[in-house]
Amino acid sequence: MATQQIGFDPQAFRAALGTFTTGVTIITSQGEDGAPVGITANSFNSVSLNPPLVLWSLSKQARSLPVFSNGKHWNVHVLSIEQEKLSSRFATQGEDKFAEVELDNGISDAPLLQDCTARFQCRTAFQYEGGDHVIFVGEVLAFDHSDRAPLAFQSGQYALATRKPRSELRLATTPPPPECSYTEDLLGYLLGRSHYQVLNLLRQLLSNQQLDEQAFFVLAVLSIRDNLSLDELNTFVSYTGHVVTLAGMRFLERQGLVAIEGNAAQLRFVLTANGRELSLQQVALAKVVEEDLIGKLGEADAQALKVLLKRLIVVSDPGLPDLWAPR
Amino acid sequence: MATQQIGFDPQAFRAALGTFTTGVTIITSQGEDGAPVGITANSFNSVSLNPPLVLWSLSKQARSLPVFSNGKHWNVHVLSIEQEKLSSRFATQGEDKFAEVELDNGISDAPLLQDCTARFQCRTAFQYEGGDHVIFVGEVLAFDHSDRAPLAFQSGQYALATRKPRSELRLATTPPPPECSYTEDLLGYLLGRSHYQVLNLLRQLLSNQQLDEQAFFVLAVLSIRDNLSLDELNTFVSYTGHVVTLAGMRFLERQGLVAIEGNAAQLRFVLTANGRELSLQQVALAKVVEEDLIGKLGEADAQALKVLLKRLIVVSDPGLPDLWAPR
Missing domain, CATH: 1.10.10.10 (Winged helix-like DNA-binding domain superfamily/Winged helix DNA-binding domain)
Structure with a gap:
């Protein structure tokens, strides 16, 4: 585990950051011209329960930056395992991302996607400096949550998270004696x-x-x-x-x-x-x-x-x- | 998927936030008195590549807040699947968290844990207001990365992320004809x-x-x-x-x-x-x-x-x- 000095290898830095598992979100807003924008982001996280705040960060190079910077409202959609294609579509520039996408009515004009694991309808609370990104902190005005399994992301690949039982799942009512070589874990x-x-x-x-x-x-x-x-x-x-x-x-x-x-x-x-x-x-x-x-x-x-x-x-x-x- | 108005049900809000999968980190620093502090956090995320910035947020109620607020340096450890017990120990108040924990020498006095998936040695770049939390943005001064599989967390439980192959894993060299009912996906x-x-x-x-x-x-x-x-x-x-x-x-x-x-x-x-x-x-x-x-x-x-x-x-x-x- 050799320590890397920063500045030498951005690819190694990316790879190290990528080991931190995340969910996958699509974040949407509406421009002043009425055009919807949306991007796939895994930089989302919760911040505060009271007041309810969440954050994510957006590249200063992103074409949608002005919309998010000038707009007040945006929606975070935590994607389900069924929404991998939607994720890839919103991660790709230039596609007509909202073509044939059905929307729900939200509390703002920001597009509200369907069939997600969870959704958070937000109003910008703070915009913070974050190097080559802008950190958006939003107050959650409304949210909802389905029982669709959430999509995960790790080291550049989509992933399925298998939750571990809180206590070890045992098939037998009694654990085998310690001297027993045959166990149900084989x-x-x-x-x-x-x-x-x-x-x-x-x-x-x-x-x-x-x-x-x-x-x-x-x-x-x-x-x-x-x-x-x-x-x-x-x-x-x-x-x-x-x-x-x-x-x-x-x-x-x-x-x-x-x-x-x-x-x-x-x-x-x-x-x-x-x-x-x-x-x-x-x-x-x-x-x-x-x-x-x-x-x-x-x-x-x-x-x-x-x-x-x-x-x-x-x-x-x-x-x-x-x-x-x-x- | 009934929309919830905020302010009514913090438990439902927590549950909705929890569907966003995360990794698990331990973040450490050293107090002015020389005592080490460390807490388990899943609010970590990357922010910027150039300059290299990461962030996490800490409850304003946390006993370690003064150390992180006054200190300059802290280390983020992305935990491996072997470090679940360490995660639970650092998530529990009052334990002697560093008892019998071997440390590496880092570039600062902040404790540097061993056997992690990745580590980021940081210096505070910004501290931002985040409701009942403080958002810490750190400049990454050094990092490293092992091939230990990272631990994940979802809906209040530890999880194992199974990465999906980029293209579908096929056992047969040729897909079965569409009219064939027997497929290798059964x-x-x-x-x-x-x-x-x-x-x-x-x-x-x-x-x-x-x-x-x-x-x-x-x-x-x-x-x-x-x-x-x-x-x-x-x-x-x-x-x-x-x-x-x-x-x-x-x-x-x-x-x-x-x-x-x-x-x-x-x-x-x-x-x-x-x-x-x-x-x-x-x-x-x-x-x-x-x-x-x-x-x-x-x-x-x-x-x-x-x-x-x-x-x-x-x-x-x-x-x-x-x-x-x-x-």
């Missing part, structure tokens, strides 16, 4: 248990189809890549630990779900219309399970979980064949 | 694939033991709760989809890993010393796999993933028996 245990539990919910829904898990995987693979040999099928299924046999495929053939083509030396398996229909039903059931879980987890945590599982898949990847690749 | 697919891949890494390490996955689970369960009947054993293993049979247990008995006790009506299974030893070896191998993956994911993402998997386990829990519970 990633392998958590992955296995969550996977099997989710699979179990799906199994309950699938149970009236009289098909097992292996059949589920086989139909899924064939619905993505049809007309495979047994070897090819196993290439795609093997990561699940299942080994598909000819006998298993004959069973699916008797169920009318799979047709077997080619000669004995090179049999190929093709989904029948019934097989395709059943596979679609299965994925629909999988989506029912998924929607329910995402509802319970919350959209932000579900998105974060997917990003992290993809990272885990990449770093643990033994080089699985690409199921979706063209051939 | 939570069930991501859980299954990541679980099986991690299990596969473990299997490779376990392979020279000539034992299968089921034996791994059986030994793990018995090492946590010994002396179980077949029914009890299956209660704990069933979530994995495996069904343990008497024949399977007889096989482990022949390997000298399990002893079978009791009469035919009520057989009970007990780990032998060899079985316990092997199970310990297995968990050690599992930890090797885990450490390697955590190293590749990064500590912050690994922690976030564990928190999220625990949440998923809770919301998908079909009521698994508590393996670690006393009996």
Whole structure:
């Protein structure tokens, strides 16, 4: 952690500042000519509860500076995870930022955006000198707050904040004894248990189809890549630990779900219309399970979980064949 | 999203402000008497690059206000995810905050904490009026920056920020065709694939033991709760989809890993010393796999993933028996 003297490396200074995580806001006002202005800013912060004050800072180079300097009113919108595109749009100069953006009526003429996590309608209380920026301190005249998950920003990238439970989340009612090497904190245990539990919910829904898990995987693979040999099928299924046999495929053939083509030396398996229909039903059931879980987890945590599982898949990847690749 | 008029509900105002995600900092200075002061603050933000300025605000009620008002120098420490306890200590009045805290030598007398994500050594440039707070703007005289993952804060809780990839992370080289219902974004697919891949890494390490996955689970369960009947054993293993049979247990008995006790009506299974030893070896191998993956994911993402998997386990829990519970 070598100390840097200032003045040498603005990029390093930016990088160090960027490690401080922030939310993302859009701040809007209206010019004297009636034209709306708005910019994306992460320099927002709260200042005072009584009187209610917030602040943010704006580059002296910003084209909207005169509007904010001369105007009295501006609105701060804390953006939700659904508003990443809006954030990028308001961070880019020259776009018609307000095109097709629906507005609410606020207490001033400053544009009031919809579907945010929180909004603060402000009147300038102070403008302070801040080097190459102007610091705007605003009195909050009105605010509101939804339950939409807020977007975060860290080191130049959008981020999803996973809040930590105030006390450690324990699955077992009793912690394992200290001498016990197996704990519920092992990633392998958590992955296995969550996977099997989710699979179990799906199994309950699938149970009236009289098909097992292996059949589920086989139909899924064939619905993505049809007309495979047994070897090819196993290439795609093997990561699940299942080994598909000819006998298993004959069973699916008797169920009318799979047709077997080619000669004995090179049999190929093709989904029948019934097989395709059943596979679609299965994925629909999988989506029912998924929607329910995402509802319970919350959209932000579900998105974060997917990003992290993809990272885990990449770093643990033994080089699985690409199921979706063209051939 | 009903608009609140200010002055009515400070708690609602706090809640709305809290949705703006922040990092966590400790800001330190030294009194004229030589005593160090330090407080946890999330009101930090960057202001200007040239000159390099940052700001934060301090309650006018804070006991450390005179030190910061009269002093010239203070240091901002952006805390890492390992420094949650330090954050809580510096957020609590009356504790001897600096007890046993190792310090680095800085360019001023202000205490310079170790092991942070980033540090900014500042000299007060401006003090501004901010309602019930004072806004301190500091010129950054020196800074440094480590690769420790930064701690975040949102809605009153510590948080882990999962940065989103700039472009969507795709596992397959080709996106599935639009008409394809199975996509790699299904939570069930991501859980299954990541679980099986991690299990596969473990299997490779376990392979020279000539034992299968089921034996791994059986030994793990018995090492946590010994002396179980077949029914009890299956209660704990069933979530994995495996069904343990008497024949399977007889096989482990022949390997000298399990002893079978009791009469035919009520057989009970007990780990032998060899079985316990092997199970310990297995968990050690599992930890090797885990450490390697955590190293590749990064500590912050690994922690976030564990928190999220625990949440998923809770919301998908079909009521698994508590393996670690006393009996």
